[in-house]
Amino acid sequence: SRRITVRDIARAKERGEKWPMLTAYDSMTASVFDEAGIPVMLVGDSMGNVHLGYESTVPVTMDEITMLSAAVVRGTKRALIVGDLPFGSYQEGPVQALRNATRLVKDAGVGAVKLEGGERSAHQVELLVQSGIPVMAHIGYTPQSVQAFGGHIVQGRGEEAAQQLLRDAKAVQDAGAFAVVLELVPAELAAEVTRSLHVPTIGIGAGPDCDAQVLVWTDMAGMTDWGGRPPKFLKQYANLRQTLGDAAKAFASDVVGGAYPTEEHSFH
Ligand code: KIV
Numbered sequence: 001s002r003r004i005t006v007r008d009i010a011r012a013k014e015r016g017e018k019w020p021m022l023t024a025y026d027s028m029t030a031s032v033f034d035e036a037g038i039p040v041m042l043v044g045d046s047m048g049n050v051h052l053g054y055e056s057t058v059p060v061t062m063d064e065i066t067m068l069s070a071a072v073v074r075g076t077k078r079a080l081i082v083g084d085l086p087f088g089s090y091q092e093g094p095v096q097a098l099r100n101a102t103r104l105v106k107d108a109g110v111g112a113v114k115l116e117g118g119e120r121s122a123h124q125v126e127l128l129v130q131s132g133i134p135v136m137a138h139i140g141y142t143p144q145s146v147q148a149f150g151g152h153i154v155q156g157r158g159e160e161a162a163q164q165l166l167r168d169a170k171a172v173q174d175a176g177a178f179a180v181v182l183e184l185v186p187a188e189l190a191a192e193v194t195r196s197l198h199v200p201t202i203g204i205g206a207g208p209d210c211d212a213q214v215l216v217w218t219d220m221a222g223m224t225d226w227g228g229r230p231p232k233f234l235k236q237y238a239n240l241r242q243t244l245g246d247a248a249k250a251f252a253s254d255v256v257g258g259a260y261p262t263e264e265h266s267f268h
Pocket residue numbers: 023042043044045046047084138181204214215216
């Protein structure tokens with residue numbers, strides 16, 4: 001069996017089929033999602049928060065994305081693996097974007113890359129696509145610009161901002177992007193963008209009418225610590241933080257109390 005390709009993604013929109021995307025940052029977790037049939041995985045720069053302990057995605061480097069993308073590729077057989085271009089790896093212009101995207105394709109083996117920005121990133125998208133690298137765009141709330149946004153704020157509210165979002169979506173589609181992530185966008189506007197594009201939209205906090213949905217896997221599985229206040233858009237499908245903590249406590253208590261290991265775990 002072969003991997004999912006961007007052609008399969010295009011066909012899904014023609015057929016009106018919705019699909020799921022999850023982030024992945026390591027080989028073993030990626031293999032679980034691959035076996036579960038998740039068709040597209042994103043090695044997101046959300047690894048900064050989730051995996052590397054940074055306060056945002058901003059410090060994430062090409063070395064980090066490349067290493068973890070390679071691990072996710074090795075752990076999967078079927079999924080299309082998308083590598084995120086980190087902050088500072090494409091903003092200088094199309095040539096810088098191509099150099100770094102090429103590295104992700106050659107050294108990590110990803111099938112596509114993602115970058116943030118609509119009209120502002122269209123030239124980058126265009127050169128990558130012309131060079132044979134499929135590109136997923138990302139508009140609405142773009143976390144690499146957290147300093148400029150001043151917080152996790154819903155984008156595209158009001159007529160002017162809505163028109164800009166539609167222009168951004170068209171710009172990356174015209175530049176050749178095969179899909180567009182819409183993050184923190186009002187549901188009605190996300191539905192309008194989805195109708196007006198021939199490439200699929202992938203929503204996160206963008207309502208039910210996008211062609212696909214993405215979540216950060218640790219958020220999806222209840223591993224992330226929200227301090228009791230998860231975001232409104234999130235649905236948690238497991239309680240992994242509790243489950244893993246309970247397992248660690250049970251192991252600790254067995255070791256301290258002498259209940260593990262026993263005869264059945266011992267060699268003679
Ligand atoms: O880095 C990431 O996880 C992302 C998704 C949330 C779209 O960009």
